[in-house]
Amino acid sequence: MIKVFFLSILAVSLFTTGIYLFFTLRFRPKKNITVDQGHYFPRVSIFKPMKNMVDDLAENLESYFTLNYPNYEIIFGMDTLQDATIPFIHSLQSRFPEIPVSIIATGHSDEQNPKIFKLARMESGSQGELIWVTDANTCVAADTLNRLVLEYRRSSAHVIFSPIRGTGSRSLASLMENMSLSLFTSGNIITAWKAFKQQIIVGKSMLIEKAALGHFGGFSYFSEFLAEDFVIGEAFENSGFKLSCDCTWIDNVSRSTTFRSFFLRMARWAKLRLRLKPVFYVMEILLNPVALSLALPFLLPGRGWLALAAAWTLKIAIELVSYIVLSRGEQEPWRNFLMLPLAVILKDLILLIVYFVPFFSRTIVWQGGNITIGRRTSIGGRGERIVLEGA
Amino acid sequence: MFKANAWVISVLMGLGHLRAAYPLRDLAHEGIILYGSQRSTPLREYRIWRRLRKIYYFSSNVGKLPLLGKPLLNLLLAVQQIQPYYPRRDLSGPNTAVRYLDRLISRKGLCSGLLERLDGTPLPRIHSFYATAMAAARRPGPAEDYLLICDSDFNRVWVPRDPRSGRLKYLAPCTQVRNRLLAYGVPPERIFLTGFPLPKENIGGREDLEILREDLFRRLLRLDPKRKFFSYHLRSVLGWLSQEEVPQASPGHFNLTFAIGGAGAQCDMALPILRSLQQSVLADRVRITVSAGINKKVYERLLGFINRLNLGGEMASGRIGLVYDPDVYAYMDKFNRVLRTTDVLWTKPSELSFYCALGIPILMAPPIGTHEELNRCWLREIHAGVDTAGPLRFTHEWLFDLLENGRLAEAAWDGFLKVRKLGTYKIEDLIRTGACSEGNSPLEQ
Known part of the structure; x- marks a missing residue:
């Protein structure tokens, strides 16, 4: 009985991974679209909150200066004007003088979400009807903004969000990270949206209507939560604003990730997910067939190892297809193929360890500070937010 | 500007107690102390306050629970029960709540952190919540303690175990409260009939009440489109409000404000109200403002109702408004501003009942708890x-x-004539001189 039950769970786990693959392939990145000059192009303010160097920063930033959208500005926000990214921005400014650029030193807050703290200050100087928030380590195709705005017009949604494709792998850990982003994260985003109309917004790319954001008084409304992307999506949804995802993919460039940084990032996201959706998080273990199948040799003496090998092979095959179709950019080395089976198994075993971390820790290391989170990732832990003294 | 020379102490248990304290901010030494918050309270004591707040918010919403809601609510109402005033009798004996509060103060050190802070500067202390007042009044010292009652009738827990020997003084918002205090055994010399403190920005100067009177006159014009009310009360209105005549046209639109309590219990009412008035809003017959308080979830739900009814565009045109701010003081400023053009305030009969003194008719939502029943x-x-x-x-x-039948205009006028509106000024007088007049006419009370 136990064997049948466990094998059913494992089958469901592999099937769900297959579903993720189906949806990511079904809505994989499409070819470039051309700009129809007859349309109205609302002004877009691209918000780039920056903090120190990331992989391929120059190329990433350049992709935002070469968008084929005719009406946009870029606003960079950083703690201080001594940030290491400044020379790159100045260089791009001189190469693309036709693109309006602002650089804002926002300072830093320990008591608020550091990213939201920046965005709230960037907001006051922006001219756009739409705000496109993207992370520093993202790279986009020339038509990405056009696609997002098209979707905005087509759907009348107030927030457009995107799946994330991990690219640029040059190390085993970066390969693991990119595969996790492309299949697990984006599989979740697309499946939840296309199959269940549930939003899972990842903050790496959010196109937001400024007027709708104004109903909340701007970004600072979300400053008390660390998982600002999820909370933004939830607040917009609860407030009757439309959200949409047309599967305009955003590239997340991870080239030199180490095992340590991979572990820390996954642990950070796991801590957020546990505090956001505890029940779903507990069930997440069922989405890791590699980890589940570790029990097979004990449950099926004799044939257990064979079953384990079969399960692992199937998982590797799914990830391989995902990698070939989604993750593998033109510049990715062929040796990634050789590393891929090892990367898949190692990744899932590390994720098994990561899975348990949030049950023992509520502290997150992010943007140079330790942040303790509570329910719904509220910053500061378990306390109530009644800090309103002094009339 | 009045010189700050008293401690003003409140708690965030819903918005009522703080709303009572906020108009006294000109008096407040070091600003209003919002006790029980994480920042102002020692950790050990903070846990007690947090638990009390949880009980408060639970009890405000318990009636909505399926199956168990009604019995639980009845149980809670039994705990809060206020003895009938009639027949007149001695009610000075302590009840269970008084004994429990005594134990919290003496054994658990409730409010000990507050008292340490207050002891350094012996100024008069105005409390808008009973627990801090009881704790402060037990402590020997030169400072005087005043407890502001926030309802029109109240439980025995607002008075100490031995009411006759204590030194706690009471600020009564209405005569019924004074009578109740006497019944609970408080000596008359320690009771001051001041009225409920209302925002000065809605009253104007204490002599002229120019803002209140001007706002009220304009409101009455809007509330009596067929001039039925004016046909009965014309001379009285013109006299008290120092007006020459009643113009033919109404100044502006009919404005309804629906206020949701601090615990958000009336949120569900907003949807049917908005749905029902949807066409009237679009036809510009009525403008609606919904007050969401400081609760994000309530605000988002209300915004959701508005957007799902396709009324989002009416927010930009001003036909629909939402009052919300996460900062409780900023919220109160916004709310008080909205009240100036409010023609009807739809609310549960909470401390906002006293705002009828501004000449705003109260449309009464179902009360929660015994205090609100009695306010109604x-x-x-x-x-x-x-x-x-x-x-x-x-x-x-x-x-x-x-x-159209003038009933709302009548209610506005009765509130103005019969309810004390100078509470804020009277309390300032009391702190400054040790005495305050009760006043005889509607403009002096």
Whole structure:
């Protein structure tokens, strides 16, 4: 009985991974679209909150200066004007003088979400009807903004969000990270949206209507939560604003990730997910067939190892297809193929360890500070937010 | 500007106690102390306050629970029960709540952190919540303690175990409160009939009440489109409000404000009200402002109702408004601003009942708890409160009937004439001179 039950769970786990693959392939990145000059192009303010160097920063930033959208500005926000990214921005400014650029030193807050703290200050100087928030380590195709705005017009949604494709792998850990982003994260985003109309917004790319954001008084409304992307999506949804995802993919460039940084990032996201959706998080273990199948040799003496090998092979095959179709950019080395089976198994075993971390820790290391989170990732832990003294 | 020379102490247990304290901010030394918050309270004591707050918010919403809701609510109401005032008798004996509070103060050190802070500067202390007042009044010292009652009738827990020997003084918002204090055994010399403190920005100067009177006159014009009310009360209105004549046209639109309590319990009412009044809003017959308080979830739900009814565009045109701010003081400023043009305040009969003194008729939502039940009785007695005349889904019918037959205008006028409106100024007088007059006419009370 136990064997049948466990094998059913494992089958469901592999099937769900297959579903993720189906949806990511079904809505994989499409070819470039051309700009129809007859349309109205609302002004877009691209918000780039920056903090120190990331992989391929120059190329990433350049992709935002070469968008084929005719009406946009870029606003960079950083703690201080001594940030290491400044020379790159100045260089791009001189190469693309036709693109309006602002650089804002926002300072830093320990008591608020550091990213939201920046965005709230960037907001006051922006001219756009739409705000496109993207992370520093993202790279986009020339038509990405056009696609997002098209979707905005087509759907009348107030927030457009995107799946994330991990690219640029040059190390085993970066390969693991990119595969996790492309299949697990984006599989979740697309499946939840296309199959269940549930939003899972990842903050790496959010196109937001400024007027709708104004109903909340701007970004600072979300400053008390660390998982600002999820909370933004939830607040917009609860407030009757439309959200949409047309599967305009955003590239997340991870080239030199180490095992340590991979572990820390996954642990950070796991801590957020546990505090956001505890029940779903507990069930997440069922989405890791590699980890589940570790029990097979004990449950099926004799044939257990064979079953384990079969399960692992199937998982590797799914990830391989995902990698070939989604993750593998033109510049990715062929040796990634050789590393891929090892990367898949190692990744899932590390994720098994990561899975348990949030049950023992509520502290997150992010943007140079330790942040303790509570329910719904509220910053500061378990306390109530009644800090309103002094009339 | 009045010189700050008193401690003003409140708690965030819903918005009522703080709303009572906020108009006294000119008096407040070092700003209003919002005790029980994480920042102002030692950790050990903070846990007690947090638990009390949880009980408060739970009890405000318990009635909505399926199956168990009603019995649990009845149990909670039994705990809060207020003894009937009649027949007149001695009610000075302590009840269970008094004994429990005594134990919290003496054994658990409730409010000990507050007292340490207050001891350094012996100024008069104005409390808008009983627990801090009881704790402070037990402590020997030169400072005087005043407890501001926030309802029109109240539980025995607001008075200490031995009311006759204590030194706690009381600020009564209405005569019924004074009578109740006497019944609880408080000596008359320690009771000051001041009125409930209302925002000065809604009153104006204490002599002229120029803002209140001007706002009220404009409100009465809007509330009496068929001039039925004026046909009875014309001379009285012109006299008290120092006006020459009644103009033919009404100044502006009919404005309804629906206030949701601090615990958000009335949020569900907003949807049928908005749905019912949707066409009237689009036809510009009524403008609606919904006050969400400081609760993000309530605000988002209300915004959701508005957007799903396709009324989002009406927010930009000003026909629909939402009052929300995460900062409680900023919220109160916004709310007080909205009240200036509010023609009807639809609210549960909470501390906002006393705002009828501004000449705003109170449309009464179902009360939660015994205090609010008695506030409703009080509003009915003075004719400043109006019951909803039909189901929420027919608001578009009965609300305009109440408007056209002059009933709302009457309630506005009765509230202005009968309810004390100078509480803030009287309390300032009391702190400055040790005495305050009760006043005789509606403009002096």
